[in-house]
Amino acid sequence: MNFEQKRFEDFRVGDRAEFRKTIGAEEVARFAEVTGDRHPAHLDPVYARGTRFGAPVAHGMLTASLLSTANALLLGVPGAISVEQTLRFLRPVFVGDTITATSEVVEILPARRRLRCRTTCTNQRGEVVVSGQAVEQKDPD
Numbered sequence: 001m002n003f004e005q006k007r008f009e010d011f012r013v014g015d016r017a018e019f020r021k022t023i024g025a026e027e028v029a030r031f032a033e034v035t036g037d038r039h040p041a042h043l044d045p046v047y048a049r050g051t052r053f054g055a056p057v058a059h060g061m062l063t064a065s066l067l068s069t070a071n072a073l074l075l076g077v078p079g080a081i082s083v084e085q086t087l088r089f090l091r092p093v094f095v096g097d098t099i100t101a102t103s104e105v106v107e108i109l110p111a112r113r114r115l116r117c118r119t120t121c122t123n124q125r126g127e128v129v130v131s132g133q134a135v136e137q138k139d140p141d
Helices: 025-035 045-049 060-075
Strands: 016-022 080-089 098-109 114-122 128-138
Touching (some): 016 060, 025 060, 060 080, 060 098, 060 114, 080 114, 098 128
Antiparallel strands (some): 016 098, 080 128, 098 114
16 A cells, blocks of 8 residues: 655645445454454354345444545555544445445535545445545645
């Protein structure tokens, strides 16, 4: 992963970055191990078949965590610190789905060196599965 040099003054509304990843069973299992969330809706195909989803689903926060990478790619170096992230989980993500996480600058707040970004995760069918907004504070150049 390559992080571009980007000064705060170089940002423009509409700047965006994307990160794409296919969510595999191994990622779901590792996320469950790291977080301790071993709910059978994520890990047990027999249990998951009886849910409204009909198959195991990835953790919502696993999907949303891809936004961290999109934000980092957008912000470049020197880096920034996330000060806010809102999330709306709109559709399930299944093992095998390819998710594109996107962060796009929608407002520049120069007094505090902050950027407001629209954040979305979209599946391979173009359906938005997670939407939200991030506020990032850019480090001094």
